[in-house]
Amino acid sequence: MGLLSKIFSNTRKPEGFFGRMMVNGMNGGGHARLAEWGLSFVKVAEDANVLDVGCGGGANIARHLNRCPRGKVTGIDYSPVSVKKSREVNAAAIAAGRCKVVEGSADALPFEDVCFDLVTAFETVYFWPSIEECFRGVRRVLKEGGRFVIVNEDDGLSGNNEKWEKIIDGMHTYTPDELRTHLSAAGFRDITVHNDEKNHWLCVSAVK
Ligand SMILES: C[S@@+](CC[C@H](N)C(=O)[O-])C[C@H]1O[C@@H](n2cnc3c(N)ncnc32)[C@H](O)[C@@H]1O
Numbered sequence: 001m002g003l004l005s006k007i008f009s010n011t012r013k014p015e016g017f018f019g020r021m022m023v024n025g026m027n028g029g030g031h032a033r034l035a036e037w038g039l040s041f042v043k044v045a046e047d048a049n050v051l052d053v054g055c056g057g058g059a060n061i062a063r064h065l066n067r068c069p070r071g072k073v074t075g076i077d078y079s080p081v082s083v084k085k086s087r088e089v090n091a092a093a094i095a096a097g098r099c100k101v102v103e104g105s106a107d108a109l110p111f112e113d114v115c116f117d118l119v120t121a122f123e124t125v126y127f128w129p130s131i132e133e134c135f136r137g138v139r140r141v142l143k144e145g146g147r148f149v150i151v152n153e154d155d156g157l158s159g160n161n162e163k164w165e166k167i168i169d170g171m172h173t174y175t176p177d178e179l180r181t182h183l184s185a186a187g188f189r190d191i192t193v194h195n196d197e198k199n200h201w202l203c204v205s206a207v208k
Contacts, residue, residue, distance in 0.1 A: 008167050012127045014056070014081040023057035023085040026123075030153065035060050035122055038151030038203040039067070041194050046070045048117040051141065053077075053106050054124025058086025061101070064120070065093050074116075075101040076109065106134045111141045122151045125179075126171045135186035142208040148188065149205045150179060158200035179204045 010022040025031075044050065047070040052060050055075030064073040073093070075086045086101040093099035104110045106121075106128045119138050128134045138148050154161055154173045161173035174182075176193045179202075183191050188206035195202055 005167050005169065008164075009169060011123075012168055012170060014079045016081075019079065019081040020085075023079075023082055027057040027059040027085075027089065031056075031123060032059065034151060034153050034201055035063060037196065037201060038122065038149065038194075039063060041192075041203050041205065042118070042120075042147070042149055044068055044071075044118050049115060050074070051076065051109075051111070051116045051119045053109070053119060053121045053138070054082075054127070055086050055101065056082050056123070058082075058089035058101065060120065060122050061086055061090050061099060062093075064118075065090065065099060071098070071117075073099050074111070075099070076104050076106075077101075078103065078105040107137065109137045109141055113140050114143050116141050117143055117146050118149065119146070120149045120151070123153055125150050125152065126168075126173055131172075131174075131182050132186050135182055135188070139187050139208050144208060146208050147205055148183070148208070149203065152202045153200075155195055155200045155202040160200075176202060176204065 007018050010019045014022045046068055048068045050064045050073045052075045055061055055077045061073050061075040077083050083101050083103045090099045156173040156175035165171050176195055180191050183206045190207040192205045
């Protein structure tokens with residue numbers, strides 16, 4: 001594996017020194033702007049129960065906690081480095097009983113059926129295995145009428161995606177049409193696509 005692949009494979013699963021650097025980086029800069037853009041399309045109740053899958057450094061858990069001051073937020077990530085950072089960033093809310101961060105994978109969500117109002121996935125579905133199985137799992141844990149929101153920095157149409165897919169093993173950059181197809185195969189309805197064609201940012205939301 002080349003050095004570039006070694007460093008950037010930490011976006012797929014942060015590990016060790018480079019992984020710790022990567023989760024710190026994820027909490028600022030471009031990820032923050034993308035997250036704010038994606039969340040501008042999401043309405044959520046103040047007391048909502050929210051799940052953020054692939055929570056990375058936990059910045060989006062913190063955003064959800066701010067947007068839902070009477071709600072609860074759970075983060076899940078299969079990287080222990082991400083889980084540790086998310087717990088540090090959201091320590092006060094964890095101590096107050098409003099937040100949990102769990103180590104686990106998107107293809108085996110360890111939650112009861114029908115418990116979340118909103119599930120989000122920022123910059124992470126590129127790496128999920130068996131995408132439709134994962135989407136079915138998200139649908140299972142959502143309440144009826146609950147919403148799943150996917151936010152990606154690359155809409156698969158930028159021309160950069162092939163380069164990144166070569167550098168990061170196992171990555172797939174979904175186009176809006178691919179996400180629409182997989183979401184509807186997993187049983188979602190009312191699929192809405194927001195595509196910033198200048199930046200190639202993508203926000204896809206779907207209802208259970
Ligand atoms: C590029 S980072 C994005 C982190 C965060 N969502 C953000 O926007 O800053 C991708 C994260 O998804 C996690 N991830 C990737 N595949 C996953 C899976 N199958 N299950 C759980 N987490 C996963 C990685 O460990 C990593 O923390």
